[in-house]
Amino acid sequence: MNRETLLGKSRARIDAPAKVTGEAIYTADLKLPRMLYAKVLRSPHPHARILSIDVSKATSLKGVEAVITGRDAYGEKWGVFPYTQDHALIAIEKVRYIGEEVAAVAAETEEIAQEAIQLIDVRYEPLPAVFTIEEAMSEGAPKIHDQYERNLNIHVSINVGDVDKAFKEADVIVEDEVTSDGETYAMMEPYAVVAQYTTDGYLDVWVPNAGPHVRSKALSNLLKIPLNKVRIRHITIGGAFGGRSEVNPNDFVTCLLSIKARRPVKLVLSREETFIATRQVHDMKVWMKTGAKKDGTIIAKDYRAYYNGGAYSSTGPIATSIPFYVYEETYRLPNVRYNGYRVITNKCARGMFGHHGRAFQMGNTIQMDRIAEKLGLDPMDIRLKNALHSGDKTATGSVITSCGLSESIKTAASMSGWKEKRGKLPMYRGIGMGSLAIMCGFPMGFRSGSSAFIRMNESGQITVFTAIVDNGQGNENMAVTIAAETLGVPIGDVNLVNADTEMTEHDPGAYSQTATFVSGNAVMRAALDVKRQVLEIASSKLQVSIKDLDIQNGVVFATYDPSKNIKVANIAKIAMGMGNNIVGKGAYFPKISPDREWIKNPFGQMAGTYSFNTVVAEVEVDPETGVVKIVNVWEAQDCGNPINPKTIEGQIEGCVSRAGVGALQEELRWDKGLVLNANFLDYKMPLSIQQPSVTKKLITTNDPEGPFGAKEGALTCSMNVYKAVVSAVYDATGIWIREYPITPERILKALKRKKERGKQNHL
Amino acid sequence: MIVLNVNGREYTLDVPENKTLLEVLRADLELTGVKEGCDRGECGACTVLVDGKPFRSCMLLAVEAQGKEITTIEGLAKNGQLHPLQRSFIENQAVQCGFCTPGMVLTASAFLAENPQPSREDAARAISGNICRCTGYTKIIDAIMQASQRQQGVET
Numbered sequence: 042m043n044r045e046t047l048l049g050k051s052r053a054r055i056d057a058p059a060k061v062t063g064e065a066i067y068t069a070d071l072k073l074p075r076m077l078y079a080k081v082l083r084s085p086h087p088h089a090r091i092l093s094i095d096v097s098k099a100t101s102l103k104g105v106e107a108v109i110t111g112r113d114a115y116g117e118k119w120g121v122f123p124y125t126q127d128h129a130l131i132a133i134e135k136v137r138y139i140g141e142e143v144a145a146v147a148a149e150t151e152e153i154a155q156e157a158i159q160l161i162d163v164r165y166e167p168l169p170a171v172f173t174i175e176e177a178m179s180e181g182a183p184k185i186h187d188q189y190e191r192n193l194n195i196h197v198s199i200n201v202g203d204v205d206k207a208f209k210e211a212d213v214i215v216e217d218e219v220t221s222d223g224e225t226y227a228m229m230e231p232y233a234v235v236a237q238y239t240t241d242g243y244l245d246v247w248v249p250n251a252g253p254h255v256r257s258k259a260l261s262n263l264l265k266i267p268l269n270k271v272r273i274r275h276i277t278i279g280g281a282f283g284g285r286s287e288v289n290p291n292d293f294v295t296c297l298l299s300i301k302a303r304r305p306v307k308l309v310l311s312r313e314e315t316f317i318a319t320r321q322v323h324d325m326k327v328w329m330k331t332g333a334k335k336d337g338t339i340i341a342k343d344y345r346a347y348y349n350g351g352a353y354s355s356t357g358p359i360a361t362s363i364p365f366y367v368y369e370e371t372y373r374l375p376n377v378r379y380n381g382y383r384v385i386t387n388k389c390a391r392g393m394f395g396h397h398g399r400a401f402q403m404g405n406t407i408q409m410d411r412i413a414e415k416l417g418l419d420p421m422d423i424r425l426k427n428a429l430h431s432g433d434k435t436a437t438g439s440v441i442t443s444c445g446l447s448e449s450i451k452t453a454a455s456m457s458g459w460k461e462k463r464g465k466l467p468m469y470r471g472i473g474m475g476s477l478a479i480m481c482g483f484p485m486g487f488r489s490g491s492s493a494f495i496r497m498n499e500s501g502q503i504t505v506f507t508a509i510v511d512n513g514q515g516n517e518n519m520a521v522t523i524a525a526e527t528l529g530v531p532i533g534d535v536n537l538v539n540a541d542t543e544m545t546e547h548d549p550g551a552y553s554q555t556a557t558f559v560s561g562n563a564v565m566r567a568a569l570d571v572k573r574q575v576l577e578i579a580s581s582k583l584q585v586s587i588k589d590l591d592i593q594n595g596v597v598f599a600t601y602d603p604s605k606n607i608k609v610a611n612i613a614k615i616a617m618g619m620g621n622n623i624v625g626k627g628a629y630f631p632k633i634s635p636d637r638e639w640i641k642n643p644f645g646q647m648a649g650t651y652s653f654n655t656v657v658a659e660v661e662v663d664p665e666t667g668v669v670k671i672v673n674v675w676e677a678q679d680c681g682n683p684i685n686p687k688t689i690e691g692q693i694e695g696c697v698s699r700a701g702v703g704a705l706q707e708e709l710r711w712d713k714g715l716v717l718n719a720n721f722l723d724y725k726m727p728l729s730i731q732q733p734s735v736t737k738k739l740i741t742t743n744d745p746e747g748p749f750g751a752k753e754g755a756l757t758c759s760m761n762v763y764k765a766v767v768s769a770v771y772d773a774t775g776i777w778i779r780e781y782p783i784t785p786e787r788i789l790k791a792l793k794r795k796k797e798r799g800k801q802n803h804l
Numbered sequence: 805m806i807v808l809n810v811n812g813r814e815y816t817l818d819v820p821e822n823k824t825l826l827e828v829l830r831a832d833l834e835l836t837g838v839k840e841g842c843d844r845g846e847c848g849a850c851t852v853l854v855d856g857k858p859f860r861s862c863m864l865l866a867v868e869a870q871g872k873e874i875t876t877i878e879g880l881a882k883n884g885q886l887h888p889l890q891r892s893f894i895e896n897q898a899v900q901c902g903f904c905t906p907g908m909v910l911t912a913s914a915f916l917a918e919n920p921q922p923s924r925e926d927a928a929r930a931i932s933g934n935i936c937r938c939t940g941y942t943k944i945i946d947a948i949m950q951a952s953q954r955q956q957g958v959e960t
Contacts, residue, residue: 057894060902061886061909063837063877070836229841229849229903229937279839279903280937312842513901513938687897687943694940695900721846721935729928729941 044593047526048749051687054518055532056277056511065277068233068247069309076235077106077147079298079308080154081291082161083318084136084143087387087714088170088185091134091143091163098160099146104153107302108161109294110144117263121287122639125195125354127186128390130263130293136165137185137352138389139714140318142290147298147306170387172713174326174347177384185352185385194350195357195383199365199643201436202376207341211332214341215411221399221781222708223324223349223391227726228512230279231315234295237305243270244296249278250540251286251510252550255488257542259288264296275540281512282699283393284320286552287356291319316719320392321709323348323360323383325400331408337416337423342377346401350383353390357383358639359483360391363553364398366437367760368405370478370651371446372427374436387714393552395759396700399781406475406764407777420463420768421454424476424655438634439480439647443742443752445679446653450476452677452738457657463772469662470672473768475761476655480648481753482555484637490630491548491555491563495524495571497623501595501610503528503571504536508548509560511540515688516556520564522684523748527568528575529592530609546628554753557684558650558746559631565748566627574623578612632746650744653679654757658701658733658765662773664792667785669705669770671697671733676758679740682750690737692755697735697762702727704763708782806867810835811879817866825869826850826861829876837877837906841935848934851907852876858914877906880913888951889913898947900938908934912948920955922948 059065096108111133120126131142144161148154171177171185177192185192208214228249235247244266250256253273261268278285291308299306310319325348332341348361361381369377396402413423429435431444453474454460462472482489493507505524511517521535538544548563549555572592579597580587583605591600598606616623634645659673674697683689699707706725710717718724743750763781771777776791808815810833819828826843829835829852838861841849845863852861853875880887889909892898899905908931915922915930922930927948928941936944 051897053894054897054899056902057897057899058886060899060905061877061890061893062881063835063906065902066836067839067903069840070830072834227937229839229847229901229935231841278901280901282937309840312844312847513903515897515900691897691900691939691943694942695938696940698940699937720844721842722844726935726937727940728932728935729945730932732928732941735940735942 067277071235073305076305078151078154079147079306080158082144082158084141087139088168089136089165093164095162099157102157104149105157107147107298109297115265128353130290145294147302174349174384177386192385194385195361197361197381199379204376204378207376208332212335213415214332215408216330218328219400219404219779220326224322224707226282226284228280232310232319234292235307236296236299238299245272247274247276249285251281253540253542272543278512313719317716321389322394323391327400327404329404333412337418337426339427344379346381348383351388351390355390355392360393362639364401367477369435377436395756402760403767438644442650443744445740445742448740449655449677453655453657453675457675471769471772472659473765474657475764477757477760478651478653479757481558481650482648484633488549491560492546492628493563493567495567495625497613501613502534506538506545508545509539510551523561523564524568527565530595557751561748562629563627567625571625575612649746650752652753656761656765658769660769667788674733674735677738679742680754681744681747681752683739684751689754693758696759698727700759701762702731705783810874821867823866825864825866828866835876848907851910858911888954892947892951896943896947898943904936
């Protein structure tokens with residue numbers, strides 16, 4: 042008898058009932074006894090020396106319980122890496138962007154806190170500031186941090202093969218310069234923090250985050266509180282998209298206020314503060330050159346990519362690397378030189394976003410398509426020609442294991458009618474393609490691995506303990522499904538305790554597509570350990586050998602004779618009676634190179650596996666208004682083995698919205714250091730009426746390492762959809778747009794330029 | 805003192821007249837299913853029904869809502885039975901992070917009450933003032949269509 046599986050079925054998510062009824066509690070919903078309300082005083086200057094701060098009036102205002110400034114911090118600076126510790130998380134001596142935290146107040150009500158903030162008197166000496174990459178790197182530019190000469194924060198240098206020699210051997214060479222404006226994450230939940238410090242020295246923190254253990258360790262270091270006394274608690278999280286990956290200044294000030302007031306403190310940022318003072322997305326400028334042989338084989342690539350990093354390092358070394366890696370994980374690059382420069386400017390610090398370098402990836406698409414055109418090749422065929430396959434090595438030495446890249450290219454092409462459409466559609470209608478890979482996790486030292494444990498109660502029901510965070514993508518449901526499937530108990534018999542540093546073991550966090558592959562693997566192994574213990578007892582009770590036993594619906598049975606069976610609940614009680622309760626433990630550490638480092642040693646195995654995706658998009662361009670409409674999207678995703686297909690579909694549809702529709706309209710607009718569109722009217726969020734129809738195909742590659750063969754499920758689509766759009770706009774108009782987003786203004790400008798040049802349309 | 809009728813119950817409240825309905829619902833009545841996403845009427849997360857019509861509770865003063873029937877997400881399920889839209893949102897995985905969900909469900913419920921047999925385009929237009937960052941809206945529209953069909957007695 043074979044047992045039924047939960048996998049591959051689009052079951053409802055366990056977190057949905059609480060969310061549709063309003064029962065789900067997000068950070069801003071929390072109310073604790075004696076809780077105070079916080080407000081932050083933010084810098085009005087992009088760059089200034091703080092001469093003095095007078096908090097006396099604020100402190101004496103009735104109802105104010107604590108006022109803090111940089112003097113109340115402990116002199117530690119935050120950095121993801123020891124060599125990037127440059128962010129005090131509350132200004133000391135200088136402010137470096139408009140919106141930076143200067144002081145904060147905790148009071149009995151929000152109104153009192155707001156009034157108190159206005160009573161704080163700060164004297165600044167404004168300093169010259171820089172806002173663009175060019176300004177920051179120019180001769181004689183003001184230095185924003187003493188340690189960064191010419192404001193150069195990070196330099197990632199990768200040099201493989203002999204690039205100069207390869208260019209000499211190339212039959213065709215293209216060169217492009219591409220820029221992209223920065224975006225905002227725009228998760229629907231504004232940033233919020235609740236911190237509760239008690240006299241026994243414990244600090245409990247509720248905050249939207251992508252990895253509780255990474256967050257508690259950072260706060261422990263910065264606040265000089267032992268790690269066991271800083272506890273990040275589980276809370277529902279309203280989106281992340283890469284913007285909640287590391288400790289945030291707003292966490293720090295809320296904790297400081299609670300420590301000073303010895304009362305719980307809640308800080309809820311306004312939408313504007315969430316735009317200007319949490320994290321933003323890098324704007325970029327990339328120069329790139331590609332050389333290929335006549336048959337379309339790419340033999341040389343040279344990149345100089347500049348990232349506007351804002352005022353602090355944030356996840357800089359990673360953010361300056363990932364755009365390159367997702368590309369090298371897709372195509373064979375025998376000779377490649379990548380120079381990534383992250384530059385400090387007087388803007389809010391920039392973090393990682395799922396789009397991973399719009400200018401970089403769009404530039405790669407432009408060059409691939411341009412080479413294909415010069416050589417008379419189909420853009421699809423040149424992709425297939427250079428695609429990596431299972432067993433290949435990337436330029437920096439990562440072995441690709443399971444790989445559905447070529448299949449994804451062919452599938453997306455055939456679904457969309459590519460061969461009949463590319464270059465053949467009517468004027469102002471076009472079709473384009475984008476393909477990319479992504480790593481499932483990256484080296485984070487000992488944090489690269491995850492461990493989980495599972496206990497069983499006397500009814501044979503289990504509780505899974507894992508640090509897995511759910512930012513909305515369905516990770517909680519994934520963990521429960523994997524445990525239930527592994528053990529053979531109903532989903533309703535599986536409880537979950539997660540994302541709480543006190544109750545769970547270490548875990549990398551929900552970064553870079555690790556959750557299913559790494560954390561899910563640990564949960565599966567813990568469930569296997571439980572299963573082994575259950576079967577051992579069942580074997581002796583039923584007198585059936587373990588290899589002939591399985592579990593379904595909470596019943597252990599002999600596979601050759603299901604009438605020989607015993608309930609898991611009975612086994613749980615037997616185990617308890619033996620003084621040997623069933624508790625399972627499992628850990629997973631991906632097969633990666635432990636000595637790989639983003640700057641010092643960017644070589645070796647990056648991740649345990651990679652996943653692949655291709656998107657084809659069809660667009661319509663209105664030559665009168667310059668408006669681009671995405672008419673149709675087809676995408677083919679290699680996610681290993683899909684655990685819950687509808688969940689992956691939902692991720693894909695979300696990517697098409699954020700990255701596809703977003704590529705036409707999303708950008709932060711600036712007047713020097715001031716964000717001009719820090720609201721949802723002026724920052725153009727993709728809407729329901731803009732969403733194109735998306736035809737989806739999941740390609741099953743059954744990854745040998747992934748839990749039940751599963752790996753990343755859809756972030757690749759995020760990058761591919763905007764690549765496909767830029768290529769489709771070219772197919773529609775004969776114009777390569779090299780500045781992003783692809784706004785109507787830019788389309789009209791380009792159409793006008795083209796008309797002036799009097800060139801014939803390629804059609 | 806003001807009197808508010810929320811989810812079928814009357815509340816007599818002592819609130820300053822500059823308080824928005826959103827603030828009063830969340831802070832005074834602890835109806836935290838009403839979400840604050842922007843406080844400027846731009847995102848739709850704080851949508852509640854006022855006499856059956858969707859309103860952004862951040863754009864309405866609490867005093868203005870007196871004498872009207874206010875429904876929040878907490879009041880949509882009746883006698884322990886989820887509203888058909890709540891069921892269809894769950895079944896269609898129209899919920900990811902969930903922050904826009906209460907506003908979406910309430911907007912959709914008012915829309916279906918007025919337009920019980922909409923096209924997908926109608927449904928998309930009805931929720932075009934509610935921003936969702938996660939889902940790309942497709943499954944939300946699936947959920948609205950399924951609830952509509954169920955209300956017509958077509959089981960899907």
